[in-house]
Amino acid sequence: MDSFLPIAYFQNQFLPFTDAKISIATHALHYGTGVLGGLRGIPDPQNADRILLFRLDRHCQRLSQSASFLHCDLPSSKIQQIIIDFVQKNQPTKSFYIRPFIYTSSLGIAPRLHNVETDFFVYGLELSDYLPKEGVNCRISSWYRQEDRSLPLRGKISGAYITSALAKTEAVQSGFDEAIMMNSQGKVSEASGMNIFVARNGKLVTPGFEQDILEGITRDSVITIARDLGIEITERPVDKSELLIADEIFLCGTAAKITPINRVENYQLPQNRPITEKILDKLTGIIENRDSKYKDWVFPINLN
Ligand code: PMP
Secondary structure (H helix, E strand, O other): OOOEOOEEEEOOEEEEHHHOOOOOOEHHHHHOOEEEOOEEEEEEOOEEEEEEEEOHHHHHHHHHHHHHHOOOOOOHHHHHHHHHHHHHHHOOOOOEEEEEEEEEOOEOOOOOOOOOOEEEEEEEEEOOOOOOOOOEEEEEOOOOOOOOOOOOOOOOEHHHHHHHHHHHHHHHHOOOOEEEEEOOOOOEEEEOOOEEEEEEOOEEEEOOHHHOOOOOHHHHHHHHHHHHOOOOEEEOOOOHHHHOOOOEEEEEEOOOEEEEEEEEOOEEOOOOOHHHHHHHHHHHHHHOOOOHHHHHHEEEEEOO
8 A cells, every 4th residue: 555645735725635535426536637747756875854856847837738638727837836845745754756736626427628627736745666676577567658639749648558558467467577668660669668778789769759758857858968978869760679688777757766677588788787877877866865966856845
């Protein structure tokens, strides 16, 4: 059972998490018409009275853009202030995950985005490792990532997660930990809730936006970090066969951080992972606010 933070934001107010409840007739529940965010917070290792949020502004911006696909105008600055208040009210003491969510909240049927109310809630839960640090075994999914002509892939749309859920469960039920989805063109896209990077001959490649990926904020951070570390990185279509001869592959996301892949289908990857480790080290230092060059990526919130 997840350990939820005690206070939620719901229907324009802060209240106990257990009191934040919706009706079974809620529109978004039936039609997947919600958009979500996902941020990580940690207690500041240098100051017990402070929480650090990683790339708060980017997360709020992406959520506000996602909301626009629901025809909902929720400025990034407003989302940001509610998240800051949410953290201060909850006083977290461990690493946690924040889930902001905007959804069509009217009661009743008929899929549409006009003549329907929207609401915004935020809740949080304690979260340490989402995937095992030692690495995961991945299956190539029989489910394909959606295309932008069917739904807005620049948004984090709740209904889209049926594909991730199908792919993840298929992978787990066939003895793997995680799924890698191809796009409709047969190129590598991403995992169920993570972007993917492949290292070969000392260089990194990662699928670009044309491969129907989510605009991952960790992915964006990894690209910047890799360049900073002098590692050549290219965003381009990646073939399935490249996964089967890679030197290193890792997944990245807010929940998963950097998770190495041990095996793709039957291909066992080498155990030494110099590039993955360098990037993980650097990212960890940045998230913990030990890297002065990247101070702008860390948003401190004082609890007192
Ligand atoms: N792809 C999908 C489908 C996701 O759900 C996530 C998690 N938000 C990611 C990639 C990684 O994105 P981020 O680094 O912004 O968490």
